[in-house]
Amino acid sequence: MDFKQLYSDKFTISFEIFPPKTESGEINLFSELRSMVTYKPGFISVTYGAGGSTRDKTIELALKIRDKFDITPLVHFTCVGAGKNEIEEYLQYVDKLGLNNILALRGDVPAGEKEFSKPENGFSYANELVEFIKSIGSFSIAVAGYPEKHAEADSFEMDIDNLKKKIDAGGEVIITQLFLANEAFYRYSDMVKRAGINVPVIPGIMPLTNARQIERMVDLSGAGIPGALKSILDKCSSDNEILEAGIEFAVRQCDELIKFGVPGFHFYPLNKSEAVSKILDILKL
16 A cells, blocks of 8 residues: 555554564564554554665565565665665565565765765665656655754755655655654644645654663754653653653643644654553554
């Protein structure tokens, strides 16, 4: 099922997972997935490790999810470390496997480097990758959005211009990076509309579950923590208290976004089902 169908007539939830590094990690993941799939997600996305380090594992995991749960997988793919010939070969391979939904990303700057370098005979930007994917086969393509601005964009205007290039190239839905301040999403949605971008914008939601996760999340994504939430977290003396506070905050966040009129949620559960299950039960989604 492509993205136009997924978001055409119903509220759609989805989850993002990452390939575990060990066999026991995969066993644990599928135990968590059995809980997640009871909420009938429209799709489950599978990340693509830095520099394509988990590419084969991404495909393997996506196929297992499709075959075991009869749920559409969304595979991530980046510009990092691959030229056009290698990308074309990969796309033809996943097309034959019937994996037709792709999240097209430029990808993070490789470890040890200060800025992104275009691979030989490859791409510098996600819109170039989107356009190339569209030329290879009948793929349905999602792209990333940044409610608090991409870290490398000089301005919000530049970031939205880049987003429009991705949509004009063939992107069908925007899945945002996680954010904690809904005001950032409201502002972003308004800028998207004013730019003439008319595709679904799906908010990315990451429930806060422990202190280490919060520190890493802020470091990697640059997501701001609203003052009211910071006050609540400062009063938490254990990870269990953070988990409960995070669930309560996410419920309020999601409830407000539903009232705003979002067409769905894309959850980042970090391969764990407990927090998102409690959130969805309370919201009755």
